[in-house]
Every structure is written in C-alpha cells, then in structure tokens.
Amino acid sequence: MEAIAELKEDHRDLGLTDEQVLGMYRTMLEARRVDDRMWALNRQGRAPFVVSSSGHEGAQVASVLAMNPDIDWCLPYYRDVGVVLGWGFRPLDIFHGVFSRKADPTSGGRQMPNHWSLRERRMFTHSSPIATQYPHAAGIAYAIQKDGRPGVVAVYGGEGSTSEGDWHEAMNFAGIHRLPLIVVIENNQYAISVPVAEEVAGQVADRALGYGIHGVAVDGNDPLAMYAIAREAIDRARNGEGPTLIEAKTYRYYAHTSDDDDKLYRSREEVESWRRRDPLILLKQYLIETRLLSETLEEQMETEIAGELEEAVKQAEAAPVGDDPLARVYALPIFPTDPVTSVEAEPAGEEVSIITAINQTLHEVMATHPEALIFGEDVADPKGGAFKATKGITEAFGKDRCFNTPLAESLIIGIGVGMAAAGKIPIPEIQFADFIHPAFDQILSEVARIHYRTDGDWTCPMVIRVPYGGGIHGALYHSQSIEAFYAHIPGLKVVIPSTPADAKGLLVSSVEDPDPVMFLEPKKLYRLAKGPYPAGDHRVPLGRAAIRRAGTDLTIVAYGAMSYFTLEAADILSEQGVSAEVIDLRSIKPLDWPTLETSLAKTGRLLIVHEDNEFVGFGAEIAAQAADKAFELLDAPVRRYATPDVPTFPFASELEAMVMPNTAGIVRHALALAEY
Numbered sequence: 001m002e003a004i005a006e007l008k009e010d011h012r013d014l015g016l017t018d019e020q021v022l023g024m025y026r027t028m029l030e031a032r033r034v035d036d037r038m039w040a041l042n043r044q045g046r047a048p049f050v051v052s053s054s055g056h057e058g059a060q061v062a063s064v065l066a067m068n069p070d071i072d073w074c075l076p077y078y079r080d081v082g083v084v085l086g087w088g089f090r091p092l093d094i095f096h097g098v099f100s101r102k103a104d105p106t107s108g109g110r111q112m113p114n115h116w117s118l119r120e121r122r123m124f125t126h127s128s129p130i131a132t133q134y135p136h137a138a139g140i141a142y143a144i145q146k147d148g149r150p151g152v153v154a155v156y157g158g159e160g161s162t163s164e165g166d167w168h169e170a171m172n173f174a175g176i177h178r179l180p181l182i183v184v185i186e187n188n189q190y191a192i193s194v195p196v197a198e199e200v201a202g203q204v205a206d207r208a209l210g211y212g213i214h215g216v217a218v219d220g221n222d223p224l225a226m227y228a229i230a231r232e233a234i235d236r237a238r239n240g241e242g243p244t245l246i247e248a249k250t251y252r253y254y255a256h257t258s259d260d261d262d263k264l265y266r267s268r269e270e271v272e273s274w275r276r277r278d279p280l281i282l283l284k285q286y287l288i289e290t291r292l293l294s295e296t297l298e299e300q301m302e303t304e305i306a307g308e309l310e311e312a313v314k315q316a317e318a319a320p321v322g323d324d325p326l327a328r329v330y331a332l333p334i335f336p337t338d339p340v341t342s343v344e345a346e347p348a349g350e351e352v353s354i355i356t357a358i359n360q361t362l363h364e365v366m367a368t369h370p371e372a373l374i375f376g377e378d379v380a381d382p383k384g385g386a387f388k389a390t391k392g393i394t395e396a397f398g399k400d401r402c403f404n405t406p407l408a409e410s411l412i413i414g415i416g417v418g419m420a421a422a423g424k425i426p427i428p429e430i431q432f433a434d435f436i437h438p439a440f441d442q443i444l445s446e447v448a449r450i451h452y453r454t455d456g457d458w459t460c461p462m463v464i465r466v467p468y469g470g471g472i473h474g475a476l477y478h479s480q481s482i483e484a485f486y487a488h489i490p491g492l493k494v495v496i497p498s499t500p501a502d503a504k505g506l507l508v509s510s511v512e513d514p515d516p517v518m519f520l521e522p523k524k525l526y527r528l529a530k531g532p533y534p535a536g537d538h539r540v541p542l543g544r545a546a547i548r549r550a551g552t553d554l555t556i557v558a559y560g561a562m563s564y565f566t567l568e569a570a571d572i573l574s575e576q577g578v579s580a581e582v583i584d585l586r587s588i589k590p591l592d593w594p595t596l597e598t599s600l601a602k603t604g605r606l607l608i609v610h611e612d613n614e615f616v617g618f619g620a621e622i623a624a625q626a627a628d629k630a631f632e633l634l635d636a637p638v639r640r641y642a643t644p645d646v647p648t649f650p651f652a653s654e655l656e657a658m659v660m661p662n663t664a665g666i667v668r669h670a671l672a673l674a675e676y
C-alpha cells in the first residue's frame, strides 16, 4: 500500500491563519458529507438524481478560499459542492435543489440538482450543455475590466469540457483582452467513461500557451498547493496581468452521477489508489501533525455537520414545490390584445435607407444607454460592419464599447450572456444569418432560457442583430432565412423591420426590452427600402403589426423583404380590381394575432408570404392559428407562397429568381385566392 503523501506547503507560509485552514477543512468535510447524504437519499429512492463531488473538495474549497466572494464572480459547474459551500451556499440551499423545491435559490426546482446560481453573490447560473459557461465568464470579465470594477471571475469545469469549441473560443478571447479570469479545470481523469488520454493530447494546462495565457498544473488533492496556485492566479488577475488556466489533477470517488456505473470503465484498484490520496485525509493528517485538529475537535465538527444536514434534509424534503411552470418564460411577457385596424400613418422625417436608419439608431442608442455594447466580426471602425451598420460607432464611443471579436459566433453570443449578467446591454452583430448556426446552442440553451431556468432571478437582455435573406445574389450561404428556428424557442422575441422608421422604432424597443430579442434585418431592403427617419423619441412596440394597405378582398400577411414586394403586388392587384389588405407583421414573436383576426373578419381570405422555405416555415404557424381560431371567418383555404424545399438560394441570378418569392408570384397567388 502506498504511503499517504504529505502536503508540501505550510499554511503559515501561504499567509493562511490557523482558523482559515481549519475552516477550509470544515468546508471540505461538509462537502463530503453533503455528497454522501445525496447518494444515500438517491439509494433510498428519495432523490431522483445525484451528481457526485467526492474527491474534488481540495481543489474546490482551496480555490474559493483564495477569492473574495464579496466582490468576485463565480461560475461553478455541476460537481462543485465545495465551491458553492465556500461561496456562501448553505446545505439547505443544496438540498432544496436535490428535492427540486420552490425555495431552491438556483432555479426554484426547474433545473436538475447542482446547477447552482446565487445572484446576490454574483454566482452566475449555468446549464447542462458542457462548456457553455466559459464564454459567459469571459463576458463578465470583459464588462468588469472595461468598467474598472474590482473583482475577478472564476469559472470551473472538467477536463472533458476543454474539448468543446466554447472553451477554446473563450480562452482565445480571454488571452486577447488579458481578462481578469481564472479557469479552474478539475481534471478527474474521466469525462464520464472517456479517459483523459482520449480527450486531450498532452496536458490540459499546456493548452494555455496557445492562447497567450498563463497555464499551470497542480495536484488538486493537495489543498494547500491548490490554494497557493489559486492565490497567485487571483493576484495576477487583480493586478491586471491577465487570465490563468489552472489544471487541478484530481479524481472522483463515486460514479459520474447516480445514473452511471463506473465499474464498467474503472478498476477498483485504480479508485483505491486515488483514495489513498484523498484530499480530506491529506489535510486532516496535516492538521493533526500541526496540532490544529484534535480528535475532540473533529468529532465536534462531524456532529455539527451531521446535525445541520439532518435538519436541512428534513426541511428541504418538506418544502413546497413550485406551482407555475408556465410563468417567467419572459421577464416582460407581451400578449397582444388590441387589434390594429387602420393603415399606419408614416411618421415625418428625413428620407433614408434602412441601413442608414439602423446606423443612426445605433448611434442614438449608444448615446442614451451607456451600458450598451456593440461587438461582432468587423463591426469596429474603419470598416464599421460588413454592411456598414455600425460605421462610426467605435470612433464616437470608443473601442471598448464597439469592438471586433474573433471570428467565433458562439463566443459572440456567449460573451453577450456574461455582459448582460454584469449589467450591460449587449448588441452583438452576426455578420450573416447563414453563419449564426454555431451560436445556436448559446442562443437556445443559454440566452433564451436564463430567465426561466433561474425562476426569474437573472435576465438576459440582448439584441442580436442579424442580416438575413436572399435576393442579393448571395448563394446558399449568404441568403438564408432563420426566423422559424428562433420563433420556435420559448424565451426569445423575434422582430423584423421592413421600413426605416420601423427599423428605428423596433431597435429602440428591443434595446429597452428586458428579454433577448432576435433583430433580423432583411438585407435585400438595406438600400432598397427608403422612407422617413423619425427624429427623437420613436418606438414601435414589440408584438404590434402594421396594416400597410387597407383592403377588402383578401389579407396578405408578410414580413421583411416580402412586405415590400407585397406592397408592390397590391398596387398591381388593385389595377386588376382586387383589393388586398397588406399586413406587415414586424414582430413574429410575439405574434399580433388580434390584428390578423380582425383583418380576416373583413376579407375572409388569407395569403401568407415569406421567403423562408414553406415546409415548417413561420407561415405554417399562422396557417395553423387561422384554422384553429378563425375557421368560421374563412371563405377559402389559407394559402402560403414561400420558397420550395430547396437550400436557399442558387448563386445564378436566373436560378435564384426561379425559387425566391417575388412580386409577380404574389400577384399570381393572390388572384387565385381571390377567385377561389
């Protein structure tokens, strides 16, 4: 049997008092007992799912001890019982999560256990997809660094998470900006069953080199060595010397979760050999040798903890569950009720294009909202964006408030999440809708769900500007429509302007909205659609459609570029004796159903036009609602005119014209429907 290795450091040399090192031991012991208790509850059938932490306590508690929970930020991952106890969680808080009770400060019972968050202590919420937390941490670190706020950010994860793109993108960004960030990787040798050798070539800590940041590997089972390294890293971050990657080599003693059988992939001998290096035993040995821990004191700690856990379990198990799973999807739910019944009057203003309107509005928003930040690929001056939407903003507001990001869409959205957590209003630009897909996980799993999954504790205000759509000879990868993907996601609002005035009004409303908004810009109209730019205060409420033209024979619903072409078509239709009412949705989520229904009551016929593919396009939702809610108002079938089931769009303009909906096609479909 191997001898128990001794700890290499002396706590006094590290500036730790006797009380601090004893306190560290107590928190580690508490973490171990919490974990034991969770497993016991699981085996008794009282806790449905348990994530294990035993073995990691040294790395966890020691790193937190080196931080200041009164000013710093913490992003733990699911294995971090020791981190959250060190940060201020009570065992009761943890058990409220284990029993998924309303009082669970993390999510009110909405997330699985161990997905902690504590807003008043700057512990940011995390989810289950591995590695999404790293860009969040980088975004928080960026916000506090540029504001000159005190504090550093610590983010935690396993070695498996260092294989994910989000990890690499965040490390890259942290290195570029020398962020006050500590990335603690708890390398427990396995990502579920996959050994580290199949996950990483070489050593995790060495990966830091490629990002120009400091990287260090440490024995994570030696709490004093871990403390020393964490202390150094935090001092470095506080002194403006940039981020550190700490690889804490450790081991988990139990299976990955209560659903895992680790006997399939680890020998008992291997587990035993690591148990001989148990951080709890190592520190206990040290405390006995330094005469800080007596048998009596240890017994006293064990008894105290046992009593506390007994009480916590009793209280948590008896606590009520949440009662409204439909609530708090949005910070500001919008349910349109008053129908628009007349054509919207054009506001007064200088005639501009949509792209100019967006640019001017961004200037105004940056001036009126000092917390607004603009970032993305090529957005900074001198280029000012691929389409010039952000031209002049870096010059006017500085490179901290309008800056280029690396070419990494998931990072762009992920840092936005962190910035929003730190009180900013992020306005990221995705250069083309076609390239937003790498960010889908950040938008779906993070941006859209943060409010719901924290039971309303955190919000994620963000305006994601995305040029989209065809008709610009952009081929398959510069023409896509993406609104249906995002309209499908609870927690998001989705708006699409088609006039310069709406571009301003919707953008201002989106920036002021506490929820995340997808702001989709029909790039075909950027320079084609011209109209007045209302000076001063101008808002278009989210969830309010516009009637662009009144009519009696049929209702044509469109948005984006198709609103523009539908108006052209309506002129032609009127020459042919057909009176079309044209509704420009502007918001597709929330959807202004009352305005549609009121129009249908008048016309009895509905044609939906969009340039996205017809199959499962947004028109399918409108058609379904019409069938469901307005069946008696209809005199004809609901018809859709959209792109057939082909990737949008071929490069050859002749081919593009054959598939993309256009004015003549709208006229054709409208005539057929009017004659039905």
Ligand SMILES: Cc1ncc(C[n+]2csc(CCOP(=O)(O)OP(=O)(O)O)c2C)c(N)n1
Pocket (backbone or CB within 6 Å): 079, 128, 129, 130, 157, 158, 159, 160, 161, 162, 186, 188, 190, 191, 192, 256
């Ligand atoms: C993106 C994603 N892929 C797969 C999973 C399923 N999964 C959950 S934990 C895990 C292993 C994580 O390993 P590591 O990062 O080393 O952390 P550890 O659990 O070992 O502490 C996997 C594959 C997930 N949650 N998210």
